[in-house]
Amino acid sequence: MRTVVFDLDGTLVDTSGDLIAAGNACFRDMGLGDLLDPARDQKTAVRGARAMLRLGLERAGQLDDAVVDAQFQPLLDHYARAISTHTTLYPGAMAAVDALTADGYRVAICTNKPLGLTQQLLTALGIDGRFHAVLGADSTPTPKPHAGHLIATVQAAGGDMARCLLVGDTETDAKTAAAAGVPAVLVTFGPAGADMAALRPAALLDHFDDLPAVVRNLIG
Known part of the structure; x- marks a missing residue:
């Protein structure tokens, strides 16, 4: 998948x-x-x-x-x-996630936030249950940038490493994708957005509206 x-x-x-x-x-x-x-x-x-x-x-x-x-x-x-006092979803984020799901993609989260806090935040934001798998830093012995974290996430989602990509916002995400041999799509609207082009990802993402087309281009 x-x-x-x-x-x-x-x-x-x-x-x-x-x-x-x-x-x-x-x-x-x-x-x-x-x-x-x-x-x-x-x-x-x-x-x-x-x-x-x-x-x-x-x-x-x-x-x-x-x-x-x-x-x-x-x-x-x-x-x-106070996990969600100031926290907000980036514009178009969940619309893109839902569009990918509707098109038959598996969608998952691979984060270096502890799993308990991750689940607490997803619940507070009302988006728990919208992903096929969610793995935190403590879900595997080797969190990002180790490839094992990403591989375990894809496996938990029922996906295929031969047809997957990682969407992230830091050098850690770029290194994780490289270690796993998959494309990295790095967002330019996160706190480190200005630094992303220098990491030479497979694609840069300026807005989530563009993500479905980027994904189709990279993994079909």
């Missing part, structure tokens, strides 16, 4: 506002105040909790890997308590 696999943060949904709010909540608990900026630090936010913790602590002159490790779970806890 032809399969389209999506990254989540920065690809289907803009989660940066809620991620940064969770990071700042951690820093306030530590007595450091808000160290992350919702506009300036979007690119770091979609790289995950540890990246945000490292950036904030570096700005405070207190970067310490032990502190990053200790604050990782508290940040996730803050995030879980």
